[in-house]
């Protein structure tokens with residue numbers, strides 16, 4: 001008896017520093033800034049989507065150091081149009097654990113196989129028995 005197994009990873013995407021889609025700020029020139037997804041204002045947070053700040057530009061002003069020796073960039077965001085500095089880019093912490101489906105794995109008798117091989121062998125197996 002051949003054992004066929006397919007399972008899917010669940011990726012934990014709970015974030016301690018995720019975009020807060022309720023955040024919105026209006027700069028000195030009246031330009032509105034907020035998170036966007038696919039070029040549209042994001043009305044909810046989707047962990048599988050890429051959140052962007054198309055109205056802002058990141059301006060690096062220096063380098064900071066982590067206690068373990070790693071470096072990070074220090075800077076701030078500015079309005080792309082008028083250059084007004086945006087001080088507080090609000091992010092938030094997920095209030096519950098978020099998971100998204102990841103890669104699917106296929107195994108035959110405990111041996112990892114490709115999806116194609118899995119389907120092929122499964123078909124043969126069903127046909128023969």
Ligand SMILES: [Zn+2]
Nearest residue numbers: 029031079082
């Ligand atoms: Zn502006």
